[in-house]
Amino acid sequence: MIQAVLLDLDATLLDYGMPAWRATVRAVCDALARSAPDLDADSLHGAYTRRYLDHMRAGGDGAQHPPGRIPDADSIWRECWRQALDEYGHAELARPATDEYKRQRCRRYVLFDDVTNTLSALRSDSYRLGLVTNGPGDAQRDKITATGLDRFLDLTVISGEVAVSKPDRRIFEITLERMGLGPADVCHVGDSLVTDVDGALNAGLGASIWLNRSRMVRDPQLRPPSHEITSLHELPALIREGSA
Structure with a gap:
């Protein structure tokens, strides 16, 4: 679960x-x-x-x-x-x-309009929330602070701070160790098939969820995600129903 x-x-x-x-x-x-x-x-x-x-x-x-x-x-x-x-x-x-x-x-810096309600719903359902992002630490933390994302997050792991980036499984292993959870306990959501989906698959996470906002056609040469959504609004029900 x-x-x-x-x-x-x-x-x-x-x-x-x-x-x-x-x-x-x-x-x-x-x-x-x-x-x-x-x-x-x-x-x-x-x-x-x-x-x-x-x-x-x-x-x-x-x-x-x-x-x-x-x-x-x-x-x-x-x-x-x-x-x-x-x-x-x-x-x-x-x-x-x-x-x-x-x-x-x-x-x-602005959040997509489906972010705040979705993160609030996930918190209400008692899911722990973590951020796993590639980039320099100071730039990424400025984005988190400027948009108020920090109030939702239990953990943030940034490639520039740990010297390993998605899709390398090690950045997810660092995250899991810090959260005290196993791979099956966690899903990852992101817009990139290369860094997010492949990274989650490399780490053996419970689910890799592709956020395909633009409804682009997936490259058949890339590994498919566990699930595909076009809006974060779909995420709480997907997880709550045990589909993810």
């Missing part, structure tokens, strides 16, 4: 996608251009975007670094801004750019 529900953060609970991120970068570039008239906001936007996306493609969740040497998001963002601004002779603006970037990000 399922005793705890593990959830992914980005694109599962948090609605902060590419449009919101690009709007964040745009707001920072516009603010910098106002303070330094020789800066071109459009050019700076392109320069920062290239550097940050290159970093993410290289493995930006921090899990590739050994424990104790994992960079936080603040230092990553500051270095990307420094490099972008250095092209225009304004590397000294990297710190204020990073501070503004963090403010603009937090302004745009």
